[in-house]
Amino acid sequence: MTEIIPFFILIMSVISFVVMGYDKSQAKNHKQRVSERTLWSLAIFGGGIGAYLGMQLFRHKTKHTNFRVGFLMLLIVYVFILFWLVKANNPSMI
Numbered sequence: 001m002t003e004i005i006p007f008f009i010l011i012m013s014v015i016s017f018v019v020m021g022y023d024k025s026q027a028k029n030h031k032q033r034v035s036e037r038t039l040w041s042l043a044i045f046g047g048g049i050g051a052y053l054g055m056q057l058f059r060h061k062t063k064h065t066n067f068r069v070g071f072l073m074l075l076i077v078y079v080f081i082l083f084w085l086v087k088a089n090n091p092s093m094i
Contacts, residue, residue, distance in 0.1 A: 002006025002085050008044045009078055016047030020061075027060070040070070048074025 019042060023034040039061070043051035052075040054060065061067040 002089060005085060006082055008080060012042065012046030013050030016042040017050035017054040020057060021058050024058040024060035043071055043074050048078045
């Protein structure tokens with residue numbers, strides 16, 4: 001089970017990253033946008049790392065304090081989870 005969680009976080013982060021880029025593109029072209037609820041759902045359910053990186057790289061939603069702070073907090077949580085899983089599976093590390 002612990003092998004599946006990092007893979008899930010990776011997949012969700014890639015999806016979140018791509019969706020952030022897509023939504024930025026849609027915003028620039030004044031087209032149909034991705035809802036904020038969808039962006040938050042992807043970030044909360046495993047994609048916090050990709051959502052934060054996408055927000056920074058695409059400079060999307062950076063003026064929204066709730067996204068800046070929330071996505072950063074989710075990034076920290078998911079990095080901690082990944083670190084904890086790696087440490088739990090390799091006790092001789094660090």
